[in-house]
Amino acid sequence: MANSNITKPINQLTQTNPNIKEYRCPYCNRILFKGNVKKINMACQHCQKFIKADEHELLNIQTDKT
Numbered sequence: 451m452a453n454s455n456i457t458k459p460i461n462q463l464t465q466t467n468p469n470i471k472e473y474r475c476p477y478c479n480r481i482l483f484k485g486n487v488k489k490i491n492m493a494c495q496h497c498q499k500f501i502k503a504d505e506h507e508l509l510n511i512q513t514d515k516t
Contacts, residue, residue, distance in 0.1 A: 473508055475501065 473482045473490070478497040482490075489504045501508075 471509070475499070476503070476508070477501075 469486070470484050471486060472484050473487070474480060475482055475494040475497060477499045478494060480494070480496045482492070482494060482501070487505060490508070491500075491502050493500050
């Protein structure tokens with residue numbers, strides 16, 4: 451029994467938008483998320499440390515470590 455209505459899934463590559471920033475944990479330096487935010491209050495899913503910062507604080511921490 452051949453069913454011609456079944457199609458194979460299409461694998462689309464995710465294109466990155468250059469306007470979307472990559473935010474990293476200031477403690478373990480692993481990626482938290484990608485996006486555009488003004489403030490974050492969250493726990494890192496990797497090291498479980500709480501992060502409370504605004505966009506400028508996060509970006510300054512990242513540039514200091516590089």
